[in-house]
Amino acid sequence: MKLKPFDRPGTFYKGNLHGHSDHSDGLLKPKAVIDHYRSFNYDFTCLSDHLWHDKKFAAQTVLDVSTLNYKDFVALPSAEIHAKGKKYDKAGLWHLVANGLPLNFKMASEIETVNELLDRTLKTGAFVTIAHPEWYSLSSDEAIKVSNAHAVEIYNHAATISSNRGSGIATADLLLNENIRILLTAADDSHFRKKDTFGGWVFVKARNLTIDNILNALKKGHYYSSTGLAIYNIEVVDNEINVECSCASHIIISGSSHSALSKSGYNITRASFDLNKLDSDFFRVTIFNEYGKYAWSNPYWLDEIF
DSSP: OBOTTTTSSSEEEEEESOBOOTTTTOSSOHHHHHHHHHHTTOSEEEEOOEESSOTTTOBSSOOOOGGGOBTTBEEEEEEEEOOBOOSSSTTOBOOEEEESOOTTOOOOOTTOOHHHHHHHHHTTTOEEEEOOTTTTTOOHHHHHHTTTSSEEEEEEHHHHHHHSOOBOHHHHHHHHHTTOOOEEEEEOOBOSSSSOSSSOEEEEEESSOOHHHHHHHHHTTOEEEESSOOEEEEEEETTEEEEEEEEEEEEEEEOSTTOEEEEEEEEEEEEEEEGGGTOOSEEEEEEEOTTSOEEEOOOEEHHHHO
């Protein structure tokens, strides 16, 4: 049985979920950002400009990108939303990325809590991600607090190249071990002030390239994340996990606690694992090569497979 998104009809569309323009603290104008991603064979991007009161780095409105779409490229109305109360942040602000926001969405008030903001955002139908958890030392308690978000950034490119704090693996595994069915994303968090583009993205499986189709596929987990490698198929046959991918040096199945199964070598393009040996209610797939390029599946829960 093929697992999602490989069992879905449609096409894989490449997109960046987290990026900025000069509507907030990015360097380039919105059209230049969109044209840049389009020229590098992306199918969609998200200009998730900061939405907060401080005009030094944030906008006070959601950017309208509706006039910047092409027939072969779409931009999702998005924002990086903030609320006060985050412990390890110089400004004391939480960071969440919301893709597919209505243009009339209001920034949080000075007294709105992060949970109130998150609930209000989810009610709009947006896809919400916990941004760069390692970058600002998201604690375990804080991760649990916002765990009704759809996803956590397992990789943030800007945080990786600027501070080597771009991972979200620890946060993701904490939530998964707490039986919270969180999804995973990789993204640029691009500002164009450094070489912070084309480092992390998602491949979304959808019938065709529309904003609604992309958003629905994201919320259903019909995608995988990458920094340069491809996953071609993941399936389960008679309690055996089969993985097919581009050339890698390691294919790893990660489960609860420290349980894992792995295969290592040179130019590996497939591997099979005995699911009975994992002793876990869930698993996720990671592939990477000797050049530091990765791809990650979303987590799979056994009670949803069998």
